[in-house]
Amino acid sequence: MRGVWVHGVGxxxxxxxxxxxxxxxxxxxxxxxxxxxxxxxxxxxxxxxAVVAQDFPGEDRRAALALRAARxxxxxxxxxxxDPRRIGVxxxxxxxxxxFATFAALARAAGxxxxxxxxxxxxxxxxxxxxxxxxxxxxxxVAARLAAEVGAKGPVATLSLACASxxxxxxxxxxxxxxxxxxxxxxxxxxxxxxxxxxxxxGLLGALSESGxxxxxxxxxxxxxxxxxxxxxxxxxxRGFARVAGIGRTLDAASLTAPGGNGGLRAMxxxxxxxxxxxxxxxxxxxxxxPLNDAAEAQALREVLGGGSLVSSIKGALGHAIxxxxxxxxxxxxxxxxxxxxxxxxxxxxxxxxxxALPHVLQRAITRRVDSALVNAxxxxxxxxSLVVTRE
Amino acid sequence: MSAPVAxxxxxxxxxxxIGFRGLGQAIASGALRPRxxxxxxxxxxxxxxxxxxxxxxxxxxGDARSRKLMSRxxxxxAIALxxxxxxxxxxxxxxxxxxxxxxxxxxxxxxDVPAIVxxxxxxxxxxxxxLGDRGLLACNPLFTFQTLNNFSLCHGAILEGLGGPxxxxxxxxxxxxxxxxxxxxxxxxxxxxxxxxxxxDTALHPLTWAELQRGGFAAQGLLPGEGAAVLAxxxxxxxxxGWLESCAAIxxxxxxxxxxxxxxxxxxxxxxxxxxxxxxxxxxxxxxxxGAAIVDLxxxxxxxxxxxxxxxxxxxxxxxxxxxxxxxxTCGVDGEVTAAVFAGALR
Numbered sequence: 001m002r003g004v005w006v007h008g009v010g011x012x013x014x015x016x017x018x019x020x021x022x023x024x025x026x027x028x029x030x031x032x033x034x035x036x037x038x039x040x041x042x043x044x045x046x047x048x049x050a051v052v053a054q055d056f057p058g059e060d061r062r063a064a065l066a067l068r069a070a071r072x073x074x075x076x077x078x079x080x081x082x083d084p085r086r087i088g089v090x091x092x093x094x095x096x097x098x099x100f101a102t103f104a105a106l107a108r109a110a111g112x113x114x115x116x117x118x119x120x121x122x123x124x125x126x127x128x129x130x131x132x133x134x135x136x137x138x139x140x141x142v143a144a145r146l147a148a149e150v151g152a153k154g155p156v157a158t159l160s161l162a163c164a165s166x167x168x169x170x171x172x173x174x175x176x177x178x179x180x181x182x183x184x185x186x187x188x189x190x191x192x193x194x195x196x197x198x199x200x201x202x203g204l205l206g207a208l209s210e211s212g213x214x215x216x217x218x219x220x221x222x223x224x225x226x227x228x229x230x231x232x233x234x235x236x237x238x239r240g241f242a243r244v245a246g247i248g249r250t251l252d253a254a255s256l257t258a259p260g261g262n263g264g265l266r267a268m269x270x271x272x273x274x275x276x277x278x279x280x281x282x283x284x285x286x287x288x289x290x291p292l293n294d295a296a297e298a299q300a301l302r303e304v305l306g307g308g309s310l311v312s313s314i315k316g317a318l319g320h321a322i323x324x325x326x327x328x329x330x331x332x333x334x335x336x337x338x339x340x341x342x343x344x345x346x347x348x349x350x351x352x353x354x355x356x357a358l359p360h361v362l363q364r365a366i367t368r369r370v371d372s373a374l375v376n377a378x379x380x381x382x383x384x385x386s387l388v389v390t391r392e
Numbered sequence: 393m394s395a396p397v398a399x400x401x402x403x404x405x406x407x408x409x410i411g412f413r414g415l416g417q418a419i420a421s422g423a424l425r426p427r428x429x430x431x432x433x434x435x436x437x438x439x440x441x442x443x444x445x446x447x448x449x450x451x452x453x454g455d456a457r458s459r460k461l462m463s464r465x466x467x468x469x470a471i472a473l474x475x476x477x478x479x480x481x482x483x484x485x486x487x488x489x490x491x492x493x494x495x496x497x498x499x500x501x502x503x504d505v506p507a508i509v510x511x512x513x514x515x516x517x518x519x520x521x522x523l524g525d526r527g528l529l530a531c532n533p534l535f536t537f538q539t540l541n542n543f544s545l546c547h548g549a550i551l552e553g554l555g556g557p558x559x560x561x562x563x564x565x566x567x568x569x570x571x572x573x574x575x576x577x578x579x580x581x582x583x584x585x586x587x588x589x590x591x592x593d594t595a596l597h598p599l600t601w602a603e604l605q606r607g608g609f610a611a612q613g614l615l616p617g618e619g620a621a622v623l624a625x626x627x628x629x630x631x632x633x634g635w636l637e638s639c640a641a642i643x644x645x646x647x648x649x650x651x652x653x654x655x656x657x658x659x660x661x662x663x664x665x666x667x668x669x670x671x672x673x674x675x676x677x678x679x680x681x682x683g684a685a686i687v688d689l690x691x692x693x694x695x696x697x698x699x700x701x702x703x704x705x706x707x708x709x710x711x712x713x714x715x716x717x718x719x720x721x722t723c724g725v726d727g728e729v730t731a732a733v734f735a736g737a738l739r
Contacts, residue, residue, distance in 0.1 A: 039520060040520045040521055041520075041521075041524060042521045042524070043519075043520070043521030043522060043523070043524035043525035043526075044521075044524035044525070045524070045525075093562070094540060094541060095497045095541065104518050104520070106505075107505055107508060107509045107512070107518065108509065108518050110505045110506060110509060115506055116434070116505050116506050117506075118434050118435040118598065121435075121505075122435065122598075122602065125599075125602060129606060133603075138497070138562070138564075139497070139541060139562040140562050140563075140564065140567070140726065144726075153643065153646070155570075155641075156643065157561055157567065157570050158561060158562040158567060159559060159560065159561060159562070160495060160540075160541035160542050160560050160561070160562040161542045161558075161559065161560050162540045162542050165542075168559055172559065172574070175574075175577065179577065196520060196523065196524070199524075200523065200524050200527075200528045201528070203524075204528050204529070249556075249557040249558055249559070250555055250556065250557065250558070251491060251546070251549045251554050251555045251556065251558050252550075252555070253486070253487065253549050253550050253552070253553045253554050253555045254550060255550065256461065256543070256546065256547075256550065261487075261555065263555060266487075266555070379542065380540060380542075380546075381540065381542050381543050381545070381546030381547075381549075381550075382546055382549065382550060383542060383545070383546060383558055383560070
């Protein structure tokens, strides 16, 4: 198998319309979390989120975000002469949704009553056919749109692994490049879940922060804050500025909602072993700010790395972008390799040191030479993906 | 060509019930016929479909509590995963077994909708704040998880203790072939010595069927179906039921030569979504393998979206004789064509 290198990156996040803007803001310690303003969330369990300020009228929000990130990554990579049949596209995405007004109208048509009024529901659905077009809201629609944008005619796949989707898509792309299934792969993730349905749904689970603050690994953490955005990378077999050196994928097989077993720990160990490393300089942690995830991840990091690696989580600043989260973390790790910039964990002021202190990056970015980084993405349902990125 | 990988066992849930032995013959003989869908009776009365019959309690997935958290696809998937593990005798080191599934959009339970609406009304009008603090309390509190596609993989993985490398590919056909190709690679490369791969989905959700109707697929002969099927791959198997040689997918309109089909096959199983791809796949099979037996399962099992290729694979394994080779060709509603190549057990 051949080496897989990063040639370009791109992102649209609540902190910027490009990775360069986002990176600068993250380095400055900025935080995008704020009150939800797009709809009336006053009755919701959590009323804060990190939102991309831009609207995309007439476009599926996921596709719009991913497209802009992909354009940036592809332009940065400068690989336009690649045979289209040798370009693959791998996207981590979940289902999109119609506008909430459409949901509300359908719900009104369906009831209230002792049961669902199918006739009225279907009549309302028919009148809103354009908003309900499954081809637009399909998870696969994003990858298809990106393939059309860059003219890719190689393998196209959509990974739907919840919070691990973006990282898993990069892993799948790296596999395809290493096995010569394609020369160049556009890969990453997109999440656009700051809507009433998901805010209420995750809130009901008790997963969201009632305080409205994302504080990964902090003693006061009380849940995650929803975010959104897209992060894309261009991978290829020729030497680039960072190498995908190791991949580890496991299942917890324990719980739908809580980390359990040792799945995360095993994923990290597998990725490190594949890279031929025992430790790394930096960890871009999953770090969601939920009590259970952060405690389990911190303990796994202590066991695997012994507390010697800098630990950072960008979810303090960007919230949890679900299917994009792992790809955003990957970009942060690549940035550490490329520029030596290790982002601080926004919101982290009182590290939860139960079990032993970890070298968190607090308040200010650290600049130093980084030769290796580990990225974690752990999903609801127990799917884990860890990636190791190296300079050589 | 890379070395084939042993298939230690397989399982399926379909209109034929739980199990795949005899399914091929039932299709070939025309004994398995579409019936009026029970699941679509309220929303689309009179719809002919290929529907999984009532599942005996003893064979159902998990317990009543866990089933409440499952979409129908996740439930079918969990049964197929369990049965495939049993068939393959994968009883030990479950935490090392890989799991790769093609999954569809799981779909919210329709019965939650009236409950949500009733609780969300404020002075007769639908209120968003009231939805937030009361409406959603009236429905399954874990409904969010029914919108996450990976749960068709994860429910079964949790119930069976699967902990190895994994992926859930969104699929309306080809993603399921990618899942099998990924499992094949994982076993060959030693990422795991055993892996499960398959697909699970249902087209018998009122919204899914409405979308397929609106997309024009129903008018072109798409029979809605549902099911799940799983293959158990192993680096070593004492009594393999067959061998997987390759699996590939190509995009809509691409040259079938890219599928890299073998020169010889005695059996071709087709799973086209409807009439247009049926003609194309039949022509491809007939011209490429003029002496082969051709079985088209779409008239009996319909199109079960992410499950369709996997059901076609187990049909091939059911019909395949030792020393023979089978090619399974599928075409989902997105127009992508997949090809999986199997060899009979003798080797």
